Amino acid sequence: MTKNKLNNILSNIIIIIIILIGASMLIMRFTQNDIFFDLKTGQNLFKYGLDFKDHFSFIPNLTYLYHHYLYDILISQIYSYTNFYGIFIFFLLIYSLLGLIVYKITNNYSQNKLISLFISLITMYLLKSYYSDRVQAVTYILFFLEIYYLIKLYNTGNKKYSFILILLSILIVNLHMPLWIFTLVLCLPFLAEIVLIPLINKIKFLKNHLSNKIIFTKPQNSKIFILTFILLLLSGLCSPFKLNPYTFFIKAFNNSSYSFIMEMQPTILIHEPKLLIILGLTIILFMFKTKIKFSDLALLLGLFVFSLIAHRNIAYVYLFYPLILIKIFFENYSLPKFPEIKNITKYLNINVLYFITAICLLICYILSFSLLKDFDYKVKDTYPDEIVNYIKNNLDYSHLKFYCDFNYGSYLALYDIPIFIDSRAEVYIKEFNGGEDIIKDYLISTGMNYKEIFEKYQFDYAIVYYNNDLYHYLEQDADFELIYNEDNMYALFECNL
Numbered sequence: 001m002t003k004n005k006l007n008n009i010l011s012n013i014i015i016i017i018i019i020l021i022g023a024s025m026l027i028m029r030f031t032q033n034d035i036f037f038d039l040k041t042g043q044n045l046f047k048y049g050l051d052f053k054d055h056f057s058f059i060p061n062l063t064y065l066y067h068h069y070l071y072d073i074l075i076s077q078i079y080s081y082t083n084f085y086g087i088f089i090f091f092l093l094i095y096s097l098l099g100l101i102v103y104k105i106t107n108n109y110s111q112n113k114l115i116s117l118f119i120s121l122i123t124m125y126l127l128k129s130y131y132s133d134r135v136q137a138v139t140y141i142l143f144f145l146e147i148y149y150l151i152k153l154y155n156t157g158n159k160k161y162s163f164i165l166i167l168l169s170i171l172i173v174n175l176h177m178p179l180w181i182f183t184l185v186l187c188l189p190f191l192a193e194i195v196l197i198p199l200i201n202k203i204k205f206l207k208n209h210l211s212n213k214i215i216f217t218k219p220q221n222s223k224i225f226i227l228t229f230i231l232l233l234l235s236g237l238c239s240p241f242k243l244n245p246y247t248f249f250i251k252a253f254n255n256s257s258y259s260f261i262m263e264m265q266p267t268i269l270i271h272e273p274k275l276l277i278i279l280g281l282t283i284i285l286f287m288f289k290t291k292i293k294f295s296d297l298a299l300l301l302g303l304f305v306f307s308l309i310a311h312r313n314i315a316y317v318y319l320f321y322p323l324i325l326i327k328i329f330f331e332n333y334s335l336p337k338f339p340e341i342k343n344i345t346k347y348l349n350i351n352v353l354y355f356i357t358a359i360c361l362l363i364c365y366i367l368s369f370s371l372l373k374d375f376d377y378k379v380k381d382t383y384p385d386e387i388v389n390y391i392k393n394n395l396d397y398s399h400l401k402f403y404c405d406f407n408y409g410s411y412l413a414l415y416d417i418p419i420f421i422d423s424r425a426e427v428y429i430k431e432f433n434g435g436e437d438i439i440k441d442y443l444i445s446t447g448m449n450y451k452e453i454f455e456k457y458q459f460d461y462a463i464v465y466y467n468n469d470l471y472h473y474l475e476q477d478a479d480f481e482l483i484y485n486e487d488n489m490y491a492l493f494e495c496n497l
Contacts, residue, residue: 015113019096023095024092026124026128027091027131028128028133029088029377031382032134034133034410034423035075036413038068038075038076038134038135039075039079040076040414041064043076045076050240052066054427056422057427062433063432063433065241065248065432068175068176069240071135071175075090078090083376085376087377088375098127098131099123099124102123102144109326109331115326123322127319135176136176136315138175139176142171142172142175143316146183147320147323149164153165153224153228154295157221165232166228166235169235170235170238173239174238174239177239177245177248180245184229186299187232190225191225191226192294192295193298194218194225196294197218200216213286214291214292215292252429252431252432264311265310265311267314275317275318282321290328290329293331299324303316304317384492385486386490388415391492392415397417397418401459401461402418402463403454403459403461403462403495404420404421404422404463405421405464408463408490410424412463420438420459428442441456447469448473461492461495462474462492462493462495463490463493464491465491466491471491480493481493481496
């Protein structure tokens with residue numbers, strides 16, 4: 001093995017270690033309530049199959065699309081063998097994989113390992129608030145790969161990229177059906193460029209003025225690209241969801257759940273300093289004599305508008321903007337030769353590699369026992385664990401009706417406690433369940449007119465947050481008796497309506 005090849009291997013190993021360390025420092029160590037319905041749904045899929053029926057709520061005849069059934073099966077199997085520490089390791093590896101993919105693809109444009117590593121770490125940092133134990137953690141990677149292969153297909157016309165894109169699309173629709181439509185959205189900037197090129201060429205005024213700043217590039221093979229888009233459009237049918245991949249977003253848009261779910265709220269720019277910084281850097285880049293491809297510009301603008309629609313969509317700006325900006329930069333400018341990692345590592349030898357590997361293995365060994373031995377995402381400190389134990393040990397709960405909150409209903413469902421509602425919002429809106437808007441009833445129940453809803457559903461017990469408004473209403477109502485107080489966080493009331 002030549003010295004250059006050894007140095008290259010060493011530099012790549014060091015980069016991988018840095019990204020792994022970065023991921024372990026940034027990754028969330030607390031869970032979100034989605035994980036509980038994912039775990040229980042995975043268990044139910046083995047028990048009932050893909051029956052599209054809800055098995056959590058005591059409300060009859062509710063439907064559930066199982067819209068990320070493949071993910072639910074995977075995550076429930078990891079949990080069954082390793083509990084929460086296995087789930088944590090899984091998402092740590094997925095987070096690290098994202099960093100490595102961002103590094104690899106960025107390096108294709110920059111040809112500079114230090115800059116590519118920096119962009120990788122920046123992307124991971126920007127996404128840290130969004131990289132929790134949810135299916136999005138997996139689909140972020142798939143969407144990132146999609147945009148990369150769309151660019152490759154557009155520029156080369158190579159059929160292998162078409163094949164890869166179709167596989168990615170089929171995987172997304174079965175892993176995370178509600179967001180599959182984003183695959184088609186990512187194609188739009190390229191399709192718009194194909195349509196606009198003939199128009200721009202015919203209108204000299206537009207061509208002369210736009211050419212100073214915007215570059216219109218023809219696809220290497222427009223027929224292949226359009227055919228690929230058609231196949232991607234049809235790939236939504238390669239799932240058990242029938243036409244739901246095409247209609248889900250329309251049905252879900254602006255439904256009653258949007259009024260109280262924070263991540264569904266429109267983005268207020270002044271409250272998002274990281275987003276403002278990224279937009280500022282984008283504007284600064286364009287102030288210079290920077291020429292930008294129309295597809296890149298359309299993608300940047302589209303992602304920005306998308307981020308304003310709902311707070312959770314900001315993640316896609318954080319995911320794509322650093323890569324696209326680096327791509328634009330290196331298509332316009334070149335840097336003086338900075339010291340590369342390979343120049344730093346030329347002084348290293350194989351003993352250094354052994355030393356680094358040994359240290360990393362030692363750290364992993366220590367972490368595996370000190371942090372992960374009893375790791376549970378602090379679930380017992382965050383959710384009504386004691387009340388669940390009380391119910392299971394003291395009540396014949398399988399036929400009882402429990403009022404609960406949207407935020408912890410799925411935690412109760414994980415233990416087979418019949419619930420009123422949980423964070424699978426689409427199960428409880430009429431657009432999907434074909435019945436009543438249960439979420440509206442839930443929202444009413446948290447106010448002064450709670451009794452109307454309690455009488456409607458004939459709850460046997462209510463689990464509420466300690467010391468909130470509903471707690472005080474129930475505490476002062478003779479029809480409700482406080483049974484259990486869990487650390488001044490949750491309260492269990494018996495309902496005598």
